[in-house]
Amino acid sequence: MSAETVEKAIEIKPAEGLLSKRRKRLITDPLIDENPITIQVLGICSSLAVTTQMKPTLVMAISVIFVVALSNFVISLMRNTIPGRVRIIVQLAVVATLVTIVSEILKAFAYDMYKELSVFIGLIITNCIVMGRLEAFAMGNKPYDSMLDGLGSALGYSWIILTVAFFRELWGSGSIFGIRVFDYVSKLFGDDFHLATNGLMVTPVGAFIILGLIVWVQRTKTGYVEH
């Protein structure tokens, strides 16, 4: 017997980089091409409701990022144990817990924001983006990938609501992050010059208009057509 040692070609798969190309796409795709608001048209309610001013919008965006990324991570960890028949309830329970924790933290450290956003923080539970990503991605992918996916979707949501809030606060209240931009600009041009604010921007109608314009601009550029 020839002691032929068959060299087994041991395939060592190179470990995928923490931010490999595929993983980067998980984050960048939802920013433009798969944007949850402008392409998938999810999470519209909160983008109309909280975007009158930049500051609450930023708090809302951070809360959503936290909830979506973490719930994707947790659900992905549990995905093989979750009983199929009650999976939606399990997902809801996890999301609701995270949302409540966010709300408790805001109550402790940013009480004014807590009062202002109050019900909308709670309503993150019903934000379609959260459940949508859990069902579409986290139930079938690994935890780290799922977290990145959630992060991407939440960032895609965040930059849209922040853009909407920027224009609504600027035109509706004449300020950005509470800084009275219109007053400063008016002063530059003398006493008779007065920049007027538009009350329409403060109402949800203003958000519809801005959001519509963003969708229009984006779809013109990317050539996206709904089927």
Add this chain to the structure above:
Amino acid sequence: MQQSNTYIIVYSGVLTIILGFLLSGSAQFLGPWQAESIALDKKKQILGAVISAEEIGAMTPEQVNAFYSNNIASSVVDINGKEVTEGGVTAENVEIAKLYKKPAEERLYPVFIYHEEGNPDAVKSYIFPLYGAGLWDAIWGYVALNTDMNTIGGITLAHAGETPGLGARITEPGVQARYVGKKIFDENGELVAVAMKKGEGKDYSSKPHEVDGMSGATITANGVNNMLSSYLGHYSAYIKSKSSAQAVAGL
């Protein structure tokens, strides 16, 4: 994959326990900070009756606390205007919302006295809490009376769940400013309080007991009216004692 019923029930049970533990744990852990935030918010509301929202907004939490302790004195009175001191009650600890369920005679009534900085004798105004029902949920606030015990110096109003854009407008400075300078007693010294009327955009500057309403929010406005007249009524003994004391001092 189809799991057995037992698996599903046990899974749900364990999940509920873990999540419940997380929730109560975070509430417990954050409790002290939350209590601090709520106490600070209450001070801001009380101060809101006498200084503008912008001034308060510009203050840091430390400045609010310092301003409050230098400029606000407080006491607790009963329905007869007598000061209550037993049991270590302080005005800040009286929970108006809880006492609201008791009959008016048994409640405690905190009074916040706005005075010149560091000099509790130089009173600028008296601030009384208000509590009542709006259209959907509770509404509350603080009303400041000038030292004549008749003219409203300022008011803050807050709500738990009034309709945004309609009843929720009671929190707007513009709506609250309508109360400034109104009188709560008529010429005969009878308490009439101040009523917010139906409709919006009329001029009430010549009417000392009426203010312009909020369009589309008449029920909230009625709630504000009820709370103002009932609480000013509960405080009337105290108010009269202060105004007669001043009349004596003025002679």
